[in-house]
Amino acid sequence: MSVTHVELPASSHIHPPPDTFIKKYVFSLDHKVIAIQYFITAGLFLVFAGLLAELMRVQLMGPNNHVLSVAVFNQAYSLHGTAMVWLVGIPIVTGAFGNLIMPVQIGARDVAFPWLNMLSFWMLPVAGILVFASLLFGAPQAGWTEYPPVSLQLPLGESLSLWCAGVFVIGVSSTITGLNFLVTIVKMRAPGMTYTRMPLFVWATGVTAFLSMIATANLSAALAGLFIQHNFGVPFYDVTRGGAPVLWQHVFWFYSHPAVYILILPAFGIVSEVIPTFVRRPIFGYKAIAYSSAAIGLLSFMVWAHHMFTSGLQHWEQLFFMLLTMVIAVPTGIKIFSWVTTLWRGKIRLDSPLLFVLGFLSTFTLGGITGVMLASVPADAQEHASYFVVAHIHYVLFGGTIFGIFAGLYYWWPKMTGRMLDERLGKWHFWLMYIFFNLTFLPMHWAGLMGMPRRVATYDPMFAGTNLFVSISSFVLAASILIFIYNAYRSARYGEPAGPNPWGARTLEWMIPSPMPYYNFRDVPIVLSGPYDYGKPLPYANISQDLAMTPVR
Amino acid sequence: MKLEQREPLLDSGFWRAVAVMTVISIVLMVGVVVFPVEKYLPEAANISKPIDDLFKFCAFFGAPIFVFINGFLLYFSIRYRRRPDEPIDAVGSEIHEHHGLEVTWTIIPSLLMIVLAVLSYLVIPMYYPTNQAFASAVTLEAIGHKFYYEFRYPGLKQSVMNELHLPIGVPVTVDLTSAEDEQDVHNGAVIHSFWVPEFRVKQDMIPGIVIPIHFTPSEIGMYRIVCSEFCGLGHSHMWGKVIVQTRAEFDAWYADQQRAAASPIAAPLSLAGGNPSAGQTIFNAKCTVCHNAAPFAQRKVGPGLAQLFDDPDHPDLVTGKKATPDNVADILEHGAHGDMGVMPNMQANGLTPKDVADLVAYLRTLR
Numbered sequence A: 001m002s003v004t005h006v007e008l009p010a011s012s013h014i015h016p017p018p019d020t021f022i023k024k025y026v027f028s029l030d031h032k033v034i035a036i037q038y039f040i041t042a043g044l045f046l047v048f049a050g051l052l053a054e055l056m057r058v059q060l061m062g063p064n065n066h067v068l069s070v071a072v073f074n075q076a077y078s079l080h081g082t083a084m085v086w087l088v089g090i091p092i093v094t095g096a097f098g099n100l101i102m103p104v105q106i107g108a109r110d111v112a113f114p115w116l117n118m119l120s121f122w123m124l125p126v127a128g129i130l131v132f133a134s135l136l137f138g139a140p141q142a143g144w145t146e147y148p149p150v151s152l153q154l155p156l157g158e159s160l161s162l163w164c165a166g167v168f169v170i171g172v173s174s175t176i177t178g179l180n181f182l183v184t185i186v187k188m189r190a191p192g193m194t195y196t197r198m199p200l201f202v203w204a205t206g207v208t209a210f211l212s213m214i215a216t217a218n219l220s221a222a223l224a225g226l227f228i229q230h231n232f233g234v235p236f237y238d239v240t241r242g243g244a245p246v247l248w249q250h251v252f253w254f255y256s257h258p259a260v261y262i263l264i265l266p267a268f269g270i271v272s273e274v275i276p277t278f279v280r281r282p283i284f285g286y287k288a289i290a291y292s293s294a295a296i297g298l299l300s301f302m303v304w305a306h307h308m309f310t311s312g313l314q315h316w317e318q319l320f321f322m323l324l325t326m327v328i329a330v331p332t333g334i335k336i337f338s339w340v341t342t343l344w345r346g347k348i349r350l351d352s353p354l355l356f357v358l359g360f361l362s363t364f365t366l367g368g369i370t371g372v373m374l375a376s377v378p379a380d381a382q383e384h385a386s387y388f389v390v391a392h393i394h395y396v397l398f399g400g401t402i403f404g405i406f407a408g409l410y411y412w413w414p415k416m417t418g419r420m421l422d423e424r425l426g427k428w429h430f431w432l433m434y435i436f437f438n439l440t441f442l443p444m445h446w447a448g449l450m451g452m453p454r455r456v457a458t459y460d461p462m463f464a465g466t467n468l469f470v471s472i473s474s475f476v477l478a479a480s481i482l483i484f485i486y487n488a489y490r491s492a493r494y495g496e497p498a499g500p501n502p503w504g505a506r507t508l509e510w511m512i513p514s515p516m517p518y519y520n521f522r523d524v525p526i527v528l529s530g531p532y533d534y535g536k537p538l539p540y541a542n543i544s545q546d547l548a549m550t551p552v553r
Numbered sequence B: 001m002k003l004e005q006r007e008p009l010l011d012s013g014f015w016r017a018v019a020v021m022t023v024i025s026i027v028l029m030v031g032v033v034v035f036p037v038e039k040y041l042p043e044a045a046n047i048s049k050p051i052d053d054l055f056k057f058c059a060f061f062g063a064p065i066f067v068f069i070n071g072f073l074l075y076f077s078i079r080y081r082r083r084p085d086e087p088i089d090a091v092g093s094e095i096h097e098h099h100g101l102e103v104t105w106t107i108i109p110s111l112l113m114i115v116l117a118v119l120s121y122l123v124i125p126m127y128y129p130t131n132q133a134f135a136s137a138v139t140l141e142a143i144g145h146k147f148y149y150e151f152r153y154p155g156l157k158q159s160v161m162n163e164l165h166l167p168i169g170v171p172v173t174v175d176l177t178s179a180e181d182e183q184d185v186h187n188g189a190v191i192h193s194f195w196v197p198e199f200r201v202k203q204d205m206i207p208g209i210v211i212p213i214h215f216t217p218s219e220i221g222m223y224r225i226v227c228s229e230f231c232g233l234g235h236s237h238m239w240g241k242v243i244v245q246t247r248a249e250f251d252a253w254y255a256d257q258q259r260a261a262a263s264p265i266a267a268p269l270s271l272a273g274g275n276p277s278a279g280q281t282i283f284n285a286k287c288t289v290c291h292n293a294a295p296f297a298q299r300k301v302g303p304g305l306a307q308l309f310d311d312p313d314h315p316d317l318v319t320g321k322k323a324t325p326d327n328v329a330d331i332l333e334h335g336a337h338g339d340m341g342v343m344p345n346m347q348a349n350g351l352t353p354k355d356v357a358d359l360v361a362y363l364r365t366l367r
């Protein structure tokens, strides 16, 4: 096999590997180590936030329960939502997966600004400590959305300031990461990697980076307003002194709707990587999937007020936001149809990464359908702020983002650690999680439509049966994650070595050893065509072919 | 490659799977159409059915999408699994685009969305009045308080708390807002929501804005009013009632209210004969939203009330008066406004004079 050897550009130089523990594992500049730092930190927050959810479900096992006081219950759901969105979801899908995979998939040796990358990461524990420290002062109680005026009234003292500061910090981190990733993708692709040869995970990460960079500043603005009103009395959101409570809602959702796409697009990217690998055929509709990510990214700035259909919008505003919200379902649909079609006539291997992807497609579809139901202004009148919305967000964020995260973890674990996870445990994890996810969240649609509002510590006894059922299912759902934790531990102790390419995939991260070496590529790879042409020779020059040819496990 | 040339791309197994999914879809779609919503949740206003129909429209077309996606996931992942006897590096079909298919699955959902948007837009004016066309309707005011609803009827001097009486078949416009009189930072007005699930009406009550909402009750009965916008510690218990009555019943109720307004000074409350155990029942039903039967420090919204009458640290009530039975009854009757928030008055809490007597008797038994 003749491989053209290409000299590195004169400007590129290799820093020596870090020599101290602190430089290597604590203040690391290496994107792969930073990714693992994100996984571990956000994983811890996931456990906290999950425990808060289970506390809520204990309280809700029956009407008029007194396990938690109302105030503690409110704090539990507020910090649960805050943490799941900002300390778990966004850091994992961008900071962790984006860092671990994106630079390698474009053939780069690191991100554009490693130092900023380190800074972004270190903001996560700071933000987490600020947010959870608000518990010491009686945390905020108005949910992750913290609508004023009520958010300004309930926590007496410092907790709202801490909450604002924490979310602000993670917002800045997210903005910086966005900038960093966008520059990396635009400037640092290997020779020959045109935009239409980029892996779809890179497309997704690129659009996400754009959203994080542009949208997050609005969150910062909204938070600054809340903080200033709370501490210095400038009445941004106070109607009696010339402000407007609805102002917060507009600015908050102008960020937070794009944010839901920050949460889901990278998961879409993971799905697009896992499917061709385990179906052993080119992904169907590469361009449609790539461009629909871009379309979603743009449209996501034009639908924010669909969260505010009951906040007294004008008629034309209702029509505008309804139409665009429905339009955004179309590119989402295109992706799902393309993925399903890719399964057709494949040679499918049902390993755990693919199982989680199938679970994703199955549950996310329902979340998309309920999304359209919520987009219809009159239908939303019944559904808004009820358990129906709670069900919707969990179908898209748990059924979507969390299933996507686990698909990605099972898929890239060997690459990240150099060891395999146990397949049997993976399958147990999947089936328990899939079944009990649905048992937990499906009944909530019904409760919501029948009149159960969200954010309540007690409810009409007519909902008792549903809630007990939901609570019990949620306990099993949480327990299923223990299987993963055990699997990870088992892999560290006894896992079989993975080799560079255990799944026989074709993107660049699989062309180098596992775990990935410092600086990733000895020579900069050259890309000759797209990454998903199974059955054809590998589309790279300048890589070590003997690694790449490792057969499928 | 060779395989693909020999057998048709879409084989008989594929069509069998499609047939099964079609049957399931049709069953579900018919199910959606005939589903008797009103058996589970009355459609008690004129707009309920149009709104349910929009929901059904989404469910009608959502059902086949859901069935086909899940069906294909299941069918493909079984049918196209790599068999153990196939080579380990076997690959699947190379077909990776098909313009007809891709255009179809772009156009059809787009059309569906446009139809849904148009249908939805036609329903909106039914409950958000666009112009003076609703001038003929009776206009009521509804004001959200922490944590109860106040209703003002035209021609009625006093407000009605937590109970909205409406005559059947009469179009009403309800002007919704949040209490403006509660304005300081800690107790200021907040956003509430007026949700009557049986009507399919939900509208936020926002401080400083009046939002009219329009509907015609169409079924006699008693329905829930639920606050669905988090409004504070009492949010979980912020419930009211809508009572839809015949015209005659409504007129009788209305006349009663007018009579009550005409005799302004009601007889002073008498605390004699208060029954502590009846008081306990009322306390648990109505007061535990905001109070514990525990020492002062164990507050919820308001203070714990167990040592109300003999707490050396708190000899005075929030009104600044001594903690005597009469002064406590005064708070129960008129409500109170202090550092911790606003306590609703007797009407808002739905208390009769007898209830007040029972409650005071009960509170006196607490230690």
Ligand code: HEM
Residues within 6 Å of the ligand: A145, A260, A261, A263, A264, A306, A307, A308, A325, A326, A328, A329, A332, A367, A368, A369, A370, A371, A372, A374, A375, A380, A383, A384, A385, A389, A392, A393, A396, A397, A400, A401
């Ligand atoms: C087909 C695509 C989707 C449509 C049409 C859609 C539509 C909507 C609408 C109209 C609402 C507001 C409901 C209400 O408050 O009354 C909503 C809420 C929400 N959606 Fe979606 N959605 C879609 C997909 C997603 C995705 C992909 C995510 C995130 C991964 C997401 C996350 C959320 C969240 C978190 C909320 C609730 C926010 C809150 O009030 O706490 N949605 N969605």
Ligand SMILES: [Cu+2]
Residues within 6 Å of the ligand: A256, A257, A260, A303, A304, A306, A307
């Ligand atoms: Cu949204």
